Amino acid sequence: MNDQLSSFHALRTDEGRALLDEVRGTAPADELAVATRLRRTHPVELVSAALGQARLRQRAAAKFGAEDAERMFFTPNGVEQSTRTSVAAYRAERMRALGVTSVADLCCGIGGDALALARAGVRVLAVDRDPLTAAVARANAEALGLDDLIEVREADVTEVDTAGYDAVFVDPARRGGRGRIFDPEAYSPPLSWAVAAARTAPRAALKIAPGIPHEAVPAEAEAEWISDAGDVKEAVLWFGTGAPGGVRATLLPGPRTLEGRGLPDPAVRPVGRYLYEPDGAAIRAHLVAEVAEAVDGGLLDETIAYITSDTLRPTPYATAYEITDQLPFNLKKLKALLRERQVGTLTVKKRGSAVEPEELRRKVKPQGPHSATVFLTRVAGAPTMLIGRPAA
Numbered sequence: 001m002n003d004q005l006s007s008f009h010a011l012r013t014d015e016g017r018a019l020l021d022e023v024r025g026t027a028p029a030d031e032l033a034v035a036t037r038l039r040r041t042h043p044v045e046l047v048s049a050a051l052g053q054a055r056l057r058q059r060a061a062a063k064f065g066a067e068d069a070e071r072m073f074f075t076p077n078g079v080e081q082s083t084r085t086s087v088a089a090y091r092a093e094r095m096r097a098l099g100v101t102s103v104a105d106l107c108c109g110i111g112g113d114a115l116a117l118a119r120a121g122v123r124v125l126a127v128d129r130d131p132l133t134a135a136v137a138r139a140n141a142e143a144l145g146l147d148d149l150i151e152v153r154e155a156d157v158t159e160v161d162t163a164g165y166d167a168v169f170v171d172p173a174r175r176g177g178r179g180r181i182f183d184p185e186a187y188s189p190p191l192s193w194a195v196a197a198a199r200t201a202p203r204a205a206l207k208i209a210p211g212i213p214h215e216a217v218p219a220e221a222e223a224e225w226i227s228d229a230g231d232v233k234e235a236v237l238w239f240g241t242g243a244p245g246g247v248r249a250t251l252l253p254g255p256r257t258l259e260g261r262g263l264p265d266p267a268v269r270p271v272g273r274y275l276y277e278p279d280g281a282a283i284r285a286h287l288v289a290e291v292a293e294a295v296d297g298g299l300l301d302e303t304i305a306y307i308t309s310d311t312l313r314p315t316p317y318a319t320a321y322e323i324t325d326q327l328p329f330n331l332k333k334l335k336a337l338l339r340e341r342q343v344g345t346l347t348v349k350k351r352g353s354a355v356e357p358e359e360l361r362r363k364v365k366p367q368g369p370h371s372a373t374v375f376l377t378r379v380a381g382a383p384t385m386l387i388g389r390p391a392a
C-alpha cells in the first residue's frame with residue numbers, strides 16, 4: 001500500500017477521526033501551533049494527514065457546501081476536478097427525468113457526481129483506476145450514508161462492462177502534469193473513447209470542457225452548456241435524450257433552460273437604450289440569437305455577443321444595462337466624463353477589447369460617490385466605450 005493510501009486509511013481509524021474533529025476549521029495561520037501540540041500525543045504523519053484533510057475540506061466547502069464537505073474526504077486533485085453539487089444534482093435530476101435508475105459513472109473521482117446521482121435515488125457503479133481516489137470515493141459514499149446505492153470499483157474504465165446499466169456517465173480527467181488539457185483526444189480516457197462508450201448504453205452523458213468547438217459534438221448528441229451563478233462550469237454531451245443535434249443553455253440556480261431553435265444571427269443595429277449581456281452559457285451554446293429575440297434586440301457588432309435594444313424585457317438569460325453615453329474609445333474623454341458625473345465606483349466590462357480593466361481603472365482614477373459600468377467593445381467595427389448602469 002502506498003504512503004498516501006495508508007495515511008488515508010489511518011484517518012478513518014478512531015484516532016484519525018478524533019484528530020479530524022480536533023483540527024476542524026483550523027486557520028492556516030494556526031496550523032503550525034496546532035501541529036506542534038498534537039505531535040506530542042499522536043504520530044507525525046497522522047497529524048499532517050488530518051491537517052491536510054481539514055484544509056481540503058475548507059477548500060471543498062465552496063463546491064459541496066460546508067455541511068457535506070466537513071463529513072467528506074478529498075485529495076488535492078479530487079477537489080479540483082470534482083463536479084460542484086449544484087451542477088451534479090441538476091444533471092442527476094435530468095437523468096431521473098429521462099427514466100434512468102442505474103448509472104455506470106466511469107471516472108468517478110472522489111465521487112462528486114456519484115453522490116448526487118445516489119441522492120437522486122439512482123444506483124451507481126462508480127469506477128476510478130487511482131487506488132487512493134477510489135478509496136476516497138468509497139469513504140464519501142459511506143460518510144453521506146449512500147453506500148447502499150453506490151458500488152465503488154478500482155479499475156480502468158476501458159475494462160469495465162457496463163451492460164445492464166440504464167446510462168453511462170463519463171467525466172474524463174482533463175488535467176495533465178502541465179495543467180489543463182484543451183485537446184479532447186488528450187483527455188483520459190480520450191473523448192472518442194467516451195463517445196464510443198456512450199453509444200453502447202441506452203442513455204449517456206459526457207462532461208467536457210465548455211470551450212469544446214461545436215464541430216466536435218457528434219451529430220447524435222445533444223449539447224448543453226451549464227453555468228452556475230453566471231460562471232460557465234461545463235458542457236455536457238447527452239445521448240439518448242431524443243434531441244439529436246439539440247443545443248441548450250442551462251442556468252443554475254434554477255434550473256432555467258434555453259433551447260436552441262437554430263435562429264439566424266441577429267442583425268447589427270445602432271446602440272439603443274439598453275445593452276444586454278447574455279449569460280456565458282448562452283454565449284458558449286451559440287444561443288445569442290435566441291436571447292436577442294427574447295429582448296427584441298440586435299447586435300452592436302456582428303462578432304460580439306452584446307445585444308442592444310430599446311426595450312427593457314427581463315430575462316434570466318441576460319443582464320440588462322441602461323446606456324447613458326456612447327464615446328469612441330478615448331481614455332481622456334472617459335476620465336472627464338466620470339469626473340463630471342462624480343463616478344468613484346467603476347465596473348469595467350469588455351468584449352472585443354484588449355484593454356485590461358485594472359489598467360483602465362488605474363488610468364482614469366475614478367473618484368466620487370456615484371457608480372457606473374463601462375463597456376469596452378466595438379460598435380459596428382469601431383472601438384467604443386458605452387457607459388451605463390444596471391437596469392432597474
Ligand SMILES: C[S@@+](CC[C@H](N)C(=O)[O-])C[C@H]1O[C@@H](n2cnc3c(N)ncnc32)[C@H](O)[C@@H]1O
Nearest residue numbers: 082083107108109111112113129156157171188
Ligand atoms: C475529472 S475526474 C472525475 C470527477 C468526478 N466526476 C467528481 O465529480 O468527483 C476524472 C477521474 O478519472 C480518473 N481516470 C482517468 N482515466 C481513467 C481510466 N482510464 N480508468 C479509470 N479512471 C480514470 C482519474 O483518476 C480521475 O479521478
